Amino acid sequence: MGPGFSIRETKKEDHLQVKGFIELVDNDFYPPLSKRGGGIPERIEKCLDTPDANFLVARLMGRDRTYLPEDFIAMVGYTRNWKSDDSAYINFLATHPEHRNGGVSKALCMRLEEVLVEQDVKSIYLCTWSGNPAAIKFYEKLGYYSYTVVLNDRGIGIDTIYYKKKI
Ligand SMILES: CC(C)(COP(=O)(O)OP(=O)(O)OC[C@H]1O[C@@H](n2cnc3c(N)ncnc32)[C@H](O)[C@@H]1OP(=O)(O)O)[C@@H](O)C(=O)NCCC(=O)NCCS
16 A cells, blocks of 8 residues: 545646656657647646646655655646536546556546536546557546547557546
């Protein structure tokens, strides 16, 4: 069992830590987030503490907090009013490499569902890619189902898989 953690929404003042965390996991994404249109700066500008979007972040609690230079251990980004005013989109999800398989992202996604249900959101959308078995297993275990696959969308043999969950 890993150290305990707490979950909260991010604020504008978290900009540096949010940036540091995305940079830390950038190469776990395909293509890396820094290589996509607008890169990491635009992603943060569009998602950090805006009227329609924000991140939920998991932070280490208690005496273990000091062992990471930055204390974010996982982060999920969401955008409301996605396909309609009762749907949202997960635009980012990652757990710090040293804290994977400890249930942190599952806890973040469950909390996100609670937050969105309170705001009358009925469906969550997201996408991942076919070379990411960890994310595929993760999302399917959480009850997401795939509704569209765009073949070779990210390169030869790398498909984009679109997922949805009703909450
Ligand atoms: C995908 C990712 C976010 C999962 O985060 P995590 O904190 O390690 O996941 P959790 O520990 O909360 O796992 C929740 C469930 O998913 C399963 N799971 C997680 N990683 C898995 C893996 N590599 N292989 C198989 N199953 C996995 C767990 O077994 C667990 O199942 P359980 O509820 O039955 O115990 C993490 O691997 C990651 O950050 N990957 C790199 C970034 C990325 O790919 N993000 C998604 C892009 S769309």
